[in-house]
Amino acid sequence: xxxxxxxxxxxxxxxxxxxxxxxxxxxxxxxxxxxxxxxxxxxxxxxxxxxxxxxxxxxxxxxxxxxxxxxxxxxxxxxxxxxxxxxxxxxxxxxxxxxxxxxxxxxxxxxxxxxxxxxxxxxxxxxxxxxxxxxxxxxxxxxxxxxxxxxx
Numbered sequence: 001x002x003x004x005x006x007x008x009x010x011x012x013x014x015x016x017x018x019x020x021x022x023x024x025x026x027x028x029x030x031x032x033x034x035x036x037x038x039x040x041x042x043x044x045x046x047x048x049x050x051x052x053x054x055x056x057x058x059x060x061x062x063x064x065x066x067x068x069x070x071x072x073x074x075x076x077x078x079x080x081x082x083x084x085x086x087x088x089x090x091x092x093x094x095x096x097x098x099x100x101x102x103x104x105x106x107x108x109x110x111x112x113x114x115x116x117x118x119x120x121x122x123x124x125x126x127x128x129x130x131x132x133x134x135x136x137x138x139x140x141x142x143x144x145x146x147x148x149x150x151x152x
Contacts, residue, residue: 001123003086004085004086004088004121004122005084005085005086007120007121008075008085008121011120011121013072015072015075015076015079015085016045016076017076017080018040018073018076018077018080019040019041019043019046019073021038022139022140025038026038027077027080027081028077028078028080028081030081030152033089033151033152034092034149034150034151034152035078035081035082035148035149035150035151035152036147036149037074037077037078037147037148037149037150038077038147039095039097039145039146039147040070040071040073040074040077040145040146040147041070041073041138041139041140041142041144041145042065042066042067042069042070042073042142042143042144043069043073044069048140048141048142049065049066049069050062050063050065050066050143051140051141051142051143052099052141052143053099053100053101053143054098054099054100054101054104054106054107054110054143054144055100055101055103055104055106056101056104058099058143060106060109060110062143063098063110063113063143063144064109064110064112064113065113066110066113066142066143066144067096067110067111067112067113067114067144067146068113068114068116068117070096070113070114070144070145070146071113071114071115071117071118071146071148072117074114074146074147074148075121078150082152085121087152088122088125088150088151088152089125089151089152090122090125090126090128090150090151091118091122091125091126091127091128091148091150092128092129092148092149092150092151093128093129093130093148093149094111094114094115094118094128094129094130094131094146094147094148094149095130095131095133095146095147095148096110096111096114096130096131096132096133096144096145096146097133097134097135097138097144097145097146098110098111098132098133098134098135098143098144099135099136099137099138099141099142099143099144100134100135100136104134105134107132107133107134108132110132110143110144111130111132111144111146113144114146115128115130128148
């Protein structure tokens with residue numbers, strides 16, 4: 001079975017330096033064999049991808065891709081913390097927050113962008129418990145923010 005790092009390579013996904021913490025918190029906190037990964041925005045090369053409100057200025061497809069970028073940034077933070085994603089045993093929980101227009105109720109379709117990436121990289125060990133919540137606004141005007149709990 002290929003390692004997660006090999007699967008990322010096959011998917012042509014590079015884990016670059018993760019975005020810096022934007023406040024007084026740690027990007028990753030470890031307790032025993034569990035990592036708690038802070039919320040990640042869809043930042044790529046220092047630029048916020050697809051900012052706005054889903055169901056208004058951002059469509060579901062663009063928000064889904066933003067969620068995928070959030071998942072990549074989560075993995076980049078873990079790789080930065082541990083030295084590699086190959087120590088990840090299981091994605092336990094994903095919490096997704098979607099900046100939603102009034103009446104928008106397809107948050108799960110947005111957060112699937114992150115869930116699908118975790119499944120592609122970790123197989124059954126990428127299947128996780130999840131919440132997909134609509135909110136009125138997110139930091140920096142992001143359309144999505146995702147946090148994760150990971151077993152190593």
